[in-house]
Amino acid sequence: MTALLEVENLSKNFGGLQVTSDVSLTLRPGDRCALIGPNGAGKTTFVNLVTGVLDPTAGTIRLEGQDVTRLPAAARVRRGLIRSFQVARLFRSMTVREHLELAILEREGRTFRLFSSVRRTPGLEREVEDLLDLMALGAVAETAVGQLAYGQQRLLEIALALAMRPKVLILDEPAAGVPHSESRRILDAIERLPKDLAVLMIEHDMDLVFRFAKTIVVLAQGRLLCSGTAGEITADPRVREAYLGSRADARRH
């Protein structure tokens, strides 16, 4: 099957500090991959390199076989590489429905006259309803985003990412700030994502990681330590050592 995302030997230096070292990763349609690693392992830097927020020092990034290593972030978005939105970017007084309408119009390049565009864009209402259903947000469609519970905000972030029609979806801590008891709802929604989408999740909540991921990739000190199924990862002494080592470091500092 053709790879959607191919990352080859990616490296990044900040001055003399190598934060990403020779990391490779491939995602195919339908993949459910989690990227884990102790604090400071380089997960955020890796995502920033892949999405085009940072330029790599070395390595190649391909989307559907095309080299995008030097393309700006917006061009990668247009090719279907989408990262879940950060809640800080949402307008607190706008409703959930209005956010979804705006995201779809933005994708279509039709935000110039927002309200007349909403009426004139065929299929927009249907698409909004589908996204509300998929993310179980129907009951709060007319609620201002500032009034949403954390879990609902996280679901809206995923819905907004989906409105961009991703081929590769990067979920950056989708359950951040959500009480553990509610993270199940986020996972349920993630399990309903289109089957052909490739999903890469960065997440600290291991219950969520183990339930979601078919493959887990472990980073430590900027390097790919190992990758495999949940069973393989938990049995790997190097993983335990990386996590315990980082805790011992944290205690020392």
Ligand SMILES: Nc1ncnc2c1ncn2[C@@H]1O[C@H](COP(=O)(O)OP(=O)(O)OP(=O)(O)O)[C@@H](O)[C@H]1O
């Ligand atoms: N702009 C920068 N300049 C210098 N060093 C940086 C920069 N950005 C990140 N780093 C360093 O790179 C390392 C990796 O950071 P990164 O945020 O990618 O890790 P992470 O795995 O996402 O951590 P966390 O799980 O805590 O979010 C850290 O040591 C960090 O201090």
